[in-house]
Amino acid sequence: MKKARSFLFTLLLAALTIRVLWLAIEPLIPYVVSALAIVMVLGFVYYRMTRW
Template structure:
C-alpha cells in the first residue's frame, strides 16, 4: 500500500511540475517561434550571399 501511495504522490508531483513549467513557458512561445523564424531567414540569406 505504501508503494502505491508513494507512486501516486510522485505522479501528482510530476503533473504539478509539468503544469507549472507549462504556465511559465507558454507566454513565451510566440517570441520563441518568431525568433526561430527570423534566425532561419537570416541564416538562409547569409548562406545565399556567402556561397561560392
C-alpha cells in the first residue's frame, strides 16, 4: 500500500509540475513562432545572397 501511495503522490507531483510549466510557457508560444519565422526568412535571404 505504501508503494502505491508513493507512486500516486509522484504522479500527482509530476502532473502539477507539468501544469505549472505549461502555464508559464503557453503565453510565449506566439513569440517563439514569430521569432522562428523571422529567423527562417532571414536565413533564406542570406542563403540566396551568398549562394554561388
